[in-house]
Amino acid sequence: MKEYKFTLAGKDYTMKSGLIAKQADGSVVIESNDSVVLATATMGEAMEGAGFFPLTVDFLDKFCSGGAIPHNRITRREGRPSTQAILNARICDRPIRPLFPKGATNPVQIVITPLSQDQTSDLGVLGMNAASMALTISGMPFEGPIAAVRIGLKDDQFIVNPDFNELNNLDLDLLVAGKLGAITMVESRANEISEDKMLEALALASKHIDELCQHQLEFAKEFDIETKEFTISKLEDEKVDLITQAIDLNDLEFKITTKKEFKAKFKEVLNKVLEKLESAIEEETISKSNVYDLLNKAFEKVMRKNILEKDSRIDNRSLTEVRSLQSWVGLFERTHGSGLFERGETQSVTTMTLGGPQDALLIENYFEEEEKTYYHQYNFPAYSVGEARPNRGPSRRDIGHGNLAEKALLAVIPTQEQFPFTIRVTSEIVGCNGSSSMASVCGSTLSLMDGGVPLKAPVAGIAMGLVSNEDETQFKILSDIQSLEDFAGDMDFKVTGTRTGITALQMDIKLKGLKQEVLANALNQAKDGLNHILDHMESVIDKPRSEVSKHAPIIATIQINPDKIKEVIGKGGETIQKLTAETNTEISIEQDGMVTICAKTKEGYDEAVRRISEITYEPQAGETFDAKVVRIENFGAFVEIMPGKQGLLHVSKISPERINHPSDILKIGQILKVKLTEVDREGRYNFSHKEFFKKPAQSPDQKEGQAPEQEKSEQDKEK
Structure with missing residues (x-):
């Protein structure tokens, strides 16, 4: 070893x-x-x-x-x-x-x-x-x-x-x-x-x-490294020469603005070359795929040369120019926030959904489970690039792009204390010609602001490209690259940020490495592009809406005494389960007594708050309540002033006059007014009804001062 x-x-x-x-x-x-x-x-x-x-x-x-x-x-x-x-x-x-x-x-x-x-x-x-x-x-x-x-x-x-x-x-x-x-x-x-x-x-x-x-x-240096044979796929030189001679580079000097235009123009040039090489293909000297590959390389060479020598891009933009921008918000009634961001042919439909604590994304790691209350999920369907292929769930690329868009907004997302919702953002790339992840960043900002999320600042994203000569002594930086420039270029450098500063970066290159000078120039050029995009986005929606959607859940927090948590939860969770089921809410309780209520309607929220307040309420001596008789014993009756709050009404405290048994006057289910006279050391409640007792009405046959029949018979028993 x-x-x-x-x-x-x-x-x-x-x-x-x-x-x-x-x-x-x-x-x-x-x-x-x-x-x-x-x-x-x-x-x-x-x-x-x-x-x-x-x-x-x-x-x-x-x-x-x-x-x-x-x-x-x-x-x-x-x-x-x-x-x-x-x-x-x-x-x-x-x-x-x-x-x-x-x-x-x-x-x-x-x-x-x-x-x-x-x-x-x-x-x-x-x-x-x-x-x-x-x-x-x-x-x-x-x-x-x-x-x-x-x-x-x-x-x-x-x-x-x-x-x-x-x-x-x-x-x-x-x-x-x-x-x-x-x-x-x-x-x-x-x-x-x-x-x-x-x-x-x-x-x-x-x-x-x-x-x-x-x-x-x-x-x-400590190893005897044995070089391994490695196969490089390469077409023979004579075949390369044959195909190259059939390609007229002037035919590749075209300008296009859409992918469909490119496909049509490229196919036209390809057919022209195939026609010249028809006999060689029939003799199987070369294949159509050989021609296609070399024509692609020739096109890349022409496009790169035009950028390096003429500052001329395939769609006639300048090196720093961003494609045409269009944006919309509030497109879909039932979503909690929505935005469509379009840059050139790239479109991102981004929706924002608000939820409660139970909607947080659970992250399982080796040591503990974590919850994310803000997350972004990115989807790239095949139709966005005009292809037909099975949808097999999110790819590694989808997960990576979603993670980048999520990180881009993290710096401006409000804290849970400021905005106690779980926020799920979903980007559907419905059209793509480069920079779809950056479109999802811009779409996120639009949908979040449309949904009333109090962002600290809007965030935009831009993809920067690079074209350099063979010895990398000359280079040109491109703002807002499209697919052809990404495919034929040397760098894909994604930059997101606010007007104040950078919120996320992601850079990949096809070169063996990049000098820091190039990165510095790209960052400076990206800043101008970001500000241009932010100007456009703010012309559509310049600040978050003052309220969340009427279709969003109601979420609020109330503070209770931590000692009362077990009462709200109940034995085996019985109380809280019944509460959430009957009010159609989701309730979570932290150890410090912070209760978060997520309700679909205001009525459900109000009822949940009322019932939690009842459960956690601590009555004070001297207060009066309408109580319900729930149990009768020889020594008195147990009355309930609110769910879970019961106490003793002693037989001596029922009436100003002496009675033999509580059932002489009280019945199970009877409602009567009581006064809390004492909360003893063990937290038990003692009540009195004397102050509110009304003597039963005298019957027509009853003489003055005579007790009612029931009372008389009891008195007779005593004699």
């Missing part, structure tokens, strides 16, 4: 290899505190005709690593990957994929498995670093190593690799991956921080990434 120890920003780490997973091409364990993460890298035989690089990254949920048993009561096994596991897999995939050769067809699988974990270590960051080290010693043609660092900001102080359980309390949570001297991936959430502060954080991350990469290179 080989072992390498190092320290980064005051924290100790250990990398090990050779003890476990020896059959994998590369296997590394990384340790930090009590956390241990295994990463393996394995390569398979080439897949002919794959048309893409078959890289898969899996991050496995392992409850046993945290000393826990899965919550599934039937199998007690881990099920589908959790949202956090999917996000961890994506952040590992994104910086690694560009560092394999173009045209690679050998399947590569990276599996990250937590073996032990505490509540402080960032398993995603540990997994990325372990995966890079496993690839570095695997012998695959991986142009790494890469490293990942998380930078936090709290009280204006940067923290390198902050504790994972503290991430939600930071003003900045920035995850950066890169190689020596260059950044390859960025993911962040921020509380409206400035561009300068973000660049400062990126510079700090780059410094530590370089340090981590050096540690990996040092550890790699």
Whole structure:
């Protein structure tokens, strides 16, 4: 077994290899505190005709690593990957994929498995670093190593690799991956921080990434690395020349504004080339797919050249120009808030739904269950890009885009104390020509403001692109990229923010790395685009509506004495279950006595408040009540002044005159006025009816001063 120890920003780490997973091409364990993460890298035989690089990254949920048993009561096994596991897999995939050769067809699988974990270590960051080290010693043609660092900001102080359980309390949570001297991936959430502060954080991350990469290179020196054969899909030069000669680049110098226009124009050029190559195709010297692929590459080359040399984009926009914008709010009557945001051909229909505490999203992790009272879910149906394919639920991409849109709004979402609703935002991408995740951010702002959610400020999003020359000495940054520019470009840099500052970033590149100068220019250019989009959105709705929708539930909180919680809940939950069923409400109670009531109608809410007030009410001596007789004993009667509040009406306190038995005057179910005379040390109530007693009316046959028949017979008995 080989072992390498190092320290980064005051924290100790250990990398090990050779003890476990020896059959994998590369296997590394990384340790930090009590956390241990295994990463393996394995390569398979080439897949002919794959048309893409078959890289898969899996991050496995392992409850046993945290000393826990899965919550599934039937199998007690881990099920589908959790949202956090999917996000961890994506952040590992994104910086690694560009560092394999173009045209690679050998399947590569990276599996990250937590073996032990505490509540402080960032398993995603540990997994990325372990995966890079496993690839570095695997012998695959991986142009790494890469490293990942998380930078936090709290009280204006940067923290390198902050504790994972503290991430939600930071003003900045920035995850950066890169190689020596260059950044390859960025993911962040921020509380409206400035561009300068973000660049400062990126510079700090780059410094530590370089340090981590050096540690990996040092550890790699201890291995005899055997280079593996890797198959690159490549068309023979003579076939490439044959097809290239048939392509007239002037035919690709067209301008379009819609995807349909592009498809029609591209098909026209493709048919022209196929006609020239008809005999070669019939003789099976080349295939139609060969022609299609090379024509695509030729188009990309023309488009990139026009941007670099002429500042000319495919749709005639300037480099900083945003596509045409249109927005609507309040589209659907029964939703609690809705917005349609349209940028070019990209459309996001976003709806907002308000709920109570019971509607919070339950997050199961290894140590405890957490609840999210604000969450965003993104859907990308096939029809949005004119395709027909089965809908098999949210993809990893859908989950990642939803998470980004959610993070973008976190900085402006009100606290539970300010707005005690659960907020679910849903984005349906009904049309897409690039930047759909950023459209969902803008749609979120519109729907939330339409629904009366008191946002601190509106948030917009924009996707920035990049085109550079072969040696990366010249580059042009594009604002608001569409699909063709994303596909043919070098960068997809998503920026969200308010007028005050940045709320989220996400960057992926196809280059081997990116200099910080490019990121700085892109951020500055993005700011102008964001302000332009915010101007448009505020022309549609400039502030949150003063009230929530009339179809939204009523949610309010009342404070009760914590000692009364058990009375509201009742034995085995009987009281609260009956209360919620009869008032059609949902009620949750915190340990501090804060009661949250979620009701569908005002009548249900008012009734729930009334009944809880009755249950928790503490009567004071001297108060009077209308009481109901519920039980009669020899020594007195028990009366109920409100549900759950009973006390004794002693026989001596029923009438000013002496009576032999309470049943002489009282009956079960009888209503009478009583006065609370005492609350004893044990909290028991003692009542009196003397003050309100009225002597029964005298019968016609009864003489003056004679007792009623019942009373007389009792008196006779006494004699």
